[in-house]
Amino acid sequence: MTIAVLDLATETAKLLADLSVDANRYTGGTLSVTSPITGKEIGKLKEHSVTDAKAAIDAAHAAFLEWRGVPAPKRGELIRLLGEELRASKVALGRLVSIEVGKITSEGLGEVQEMIDICDFAVGLSRQLYGLTIATERSEHRMMESWHPLGAIGIISAFNFPVAVWSWNAALAIVCGNSTVWKPSEKTPLTALAVQALFEKALKRFVAEGGKAPANLSTLLIGGREVGEVLVDHPKIPLVSATGSTAMGRAVGPRLSQRFARAILELGGNNAAIVCPTADLDLTLRGVAFAAMGTAGQRCTTLRRLFVHESVYDQLVPRLKKAYGSVTIGNPLDTGTLVGPLIDGQAFGKMQTALDQAKAAGGAVVGGERVENGSAEAFYVRPALVEMPEQTGPVEQETFAPILYVIKYSDFDAVLELHNAVPQGLSSSIFTNNMREAETFLSSRGSDCGIANVNIGPSGAEIGGAFGGEKETGGGRESGSDAWKAYMRRSTNTVNYGKTLPLAQGVKFDV
Ligand code: UN1
Numbered sequence: 001m002t003i004a005v006l007d008l009a010t011e012t013a014k015l016l017a018d019l020s021v022d023a024n025r026y027t028g029g030t031l032s033v034t035s036p037i038t039g040k041e042i043g044k045l046k047e048h049s050v051t052d053a054k055a056a057i058d059a060a061h062a063a064f065l066e067w068r069g070v071p072a073p074k075r076g077e078l079i080r081l082l083g084e085e086l087r088a089s090k091v092a093l094g095r096l097v098s099i100e101v102g103k104i105t106s107e108g109l110g111e112v113q114e115m116i117d118i119c120d121f122a123v124g125l126s127r128q129l130y131g132l133t134i135a136t137e138r139s140e141h142r143m144m145e146s147w148h149p150l151g152a153i154g155i156i157s158a159f160n161f162p163v164a165v166w167s168w169n170a171a172l173a174i175v176c177g178n179s180t181v182w183k184p185s186e187k188t189p190l191t192a193l194a195v196q197a198l199f200e201k202a203l204k205r206f207v208a209e210g211g212k213a214p215a216n217l218s219t220l221l222i223g224g225r226e227v228g229e230v231l232v233d234h235p236k237i238p239l240v241s242a243t244g245s246t247a248m249g250r251a252v253g254p255r256l257s258q259r260f261a262r263a264i265l266e267l268g269g270n271n272a273a274i275v276c277p278t279a280d281l282d283l284t285l286r287g288v289a290f291a292a293m294g295t296a297g298q299r300c301t302t303l304r305r306l307f308v309h310e311s312v313y314d315q316l317v318p319r320l321k322k323a324y325g326s327v328t329i330g331n332p333l334d335t336g337t338l339v340g341p342l343i344d345g346q347a348f349g350k351m352q353t354a355l356d357q358a359k360a361a362g363g364a365v366v367g368g369e370r371v372e373n374g375s376a377e378a379f380y381v382r383p384a385l386v387e388m389p390e391q392t393g394p395v396e397q398e399t400f401a402p403i404l405y406v407i408k409y410s411d412f413d414a415v416l417e418l419h420n421a422v423p424q425g426l427s428s429s430i431f432t433n434n435m436r437e438a439e440t441f442l443s444s445r446g447s448d449c450g451i452a453n454v455n456i457g458p459s460g461a462e463i464g465g466a467f468g469g470e471k472e473t474g475g476g477r478e479s480g481s482d483a484w485k486a487y488m489r490r491s492t493n494t495v496n497y498g499k500t501l502p503l504a505q506g507v508k509f510d511v
Helices: 008-018 050-067 072-088 090-101 105-125 164-175 189-208 225-233 246-258 281-297 310-326 345-360 412-420 435-442 483-487
Strands: 031-034 041-045 141-149 152-156 179-183 218-220 239-243 262-266 271-275 303-309 364-366 384-387 403-409 427-431 451-454 488-496
Touching (some): 008 041, 031 189, 041 189, 050 179, 050 225, 072 090, 072 164, 072 189, 152 164, 152 225, 179 225, 225 246, 239 246, 271 281, 271 412, 310 384, 345 384, 345 403, 435 451, 483 488
Parallel strands (some): 152 179, 152 239, 271 427, 303 403, 384 403, 427 451
Antiparallel strands (some): 031 041, 141 488, 364 384
């Protein structure tokens, strides 16, 4: 496979211009960004200093003080306009995601669709920030809870979903009355610049249509670890939502709890699926193929462990191997490609190390080799399927690459135990037509993950549900359901509308 020499830098500049990003932001700076498609540079961004970051946080805090006074449905109107901007720019932004991350076209567009979806959700939510009314034990009293904005929210996002993760956090945070400060991955700052420009366009329209909104409601910080650390340690950031590796979470979590700030952590996943004797194998094959090979195995929800019942093993696994052997790997911008490149050489190195460890532990590997594309700096690989005798070594870790470990099982209860016997707990699936197995998997003694699916792979969640996982995945929840509550503070209010002062618990204190 040879990728024709693509002038991705030129195309990137054109897309950024179409998306209203000032060229001054991505030329002549110190942060070099490459496209994994070719491994060549596509931008050079100006980075923010620690001093800039501190000033940005002060400004975001000032923005919060104003924005919290704007009624929530009006705040929703701003997010509605953001959704409109995203709809209008879906093709350009999706293409930029594909260029910067190496996602296939359909997945680049899907990422932008996910942003549009969360905007729609947040608009509805802006009229539904409900609190409860609670029965009080005192007469002529009323007890209720109110939800209030929290402050300037820090968002730290990873390369693999460079813009959708921002939107899950920002769309909710902003309708909840907060401001946001975003530090994207250093590997994918261009898409962040584009999204910031779209947000600013939406804000301009909002103001032009008579809305009141402060400057610095959404701020972008371009830079590395030092800039992220300012967000984590700054007393004016009451919540940091951080997506990335478990190692990152281990560094960030304690620093936040040290100053009693809140954390939403979305860390590693080591997601599994169980294929039972009654599974529809055609559906299972498709579900497994997308979940394991899609996004070149670089989703936190990617399927990494597959437990197959011995009665269907010889029907499913050879078909899977065939799919692994024939899947189209190459330029993600080409129609027909299903697997694009890994993000960089480091990811390739980690994949090879994991495969060596798997072999040493008795694994039989098909695939995993580099697929040449004529560029030493681009890393295309054939996804690897590894039949393992047991769940050991690299199977217990998350390697951010397309490796699927396949293990044969015979007993349902034993496989449930194996399923849960890893440190991570993000997403999970069962393929079965047996109601007892399906319901047990979803029950309290079933999957211990934040997401548990039946006859669907573990990746590709919709925004309407709460997204996140347990154990080393960090425990945070973003996106749908009541995840918005993490971006607000709850105030319990008791009102006495009578003329006496009865004390709770029957306490007497007559002066
Ligand atoms: C991630 O990989 O960080 O469920 C997020 C999914 C997507 C989000 C993945 N909706 O696969």
